[in-house]
Amino acid sequence: MTAPKPPREVSRAIDALPAPIGKRLLQVRDLIFAAAAAHDDVGKLTETLKWGEPAYLTDETGSGSTIRLGRLKDSDHAAVLFNCKTTLVDEFRERFPDQFEYRQTRALLVPVTGRLPKQELSVCLSLALTYHRDRRGRKAK
Numbered sequence: 001m002t003a004p005k006p007p008r009e010v011s012r013a014i015d016a017l018p019a020p021i022g023k024r025l026l027q028v029r030d031l032i033f034a035a036a037a038a039h040d041d042v043g044k045l046t047e048t049l050k051w052g053e054p055a056y057l058t059d060e061t062g063s064g065s066t067i068r069l070g071r072l073k074d075s076d077h078a079a080v081l082f083n084c085k086t087t088l089v090d091e092f093r094e095r096f097p098d099q100f101e102y103r104q105t106r107a108l109l110v111p112v113t114g115r116l117p118k119q120e121l122s123v124c125l126s127l128a129l130t131y132h133r134d135r136r137g138r139k140a141k
Helices: 010-014 019-039 090-094 117-131 129-141
Strands: 048-049 055-056 067-071 078-084 101-103 109-110
Touching: 010 048, 019 055, 019 067, 019 129, 048 067, 048 109, 067 117, 067 129, 078 117, 090 101, 090 109, 090 117, 109 117, 117 129
Parallel strands: none
Antiparallel strands: 048 055, 055 067, 067 078, 078 109, 101 109
């Protein structure tokens, strides 16, 4: 599955970042769309800006938690940001303690050089895109 062309405002936000970070975030963006396509119940993603950063929402189905792409002020890494009120980053840290650097309960950092751990990152993105669906399923049991 090929990711759709980003909306103009998203392209501008990515272009405003240092080139290596923007390039890496475009790779992460492709993984977000691929992860969404792999789950029938995620639906069409809404791609917009939140706090001036590209954001991906499951508005159509409400299955997931928002994923934002950006950069943390204290880092030269690309950042994949999640709602800090979720348990997502803690779950990522538990599953992949050595694959990524983390910031509190809100960010997974991705180095801008070297290999992108696509498989592990895809698992994290899938967990975010199905976060609410999975929580509803656990409560129903």
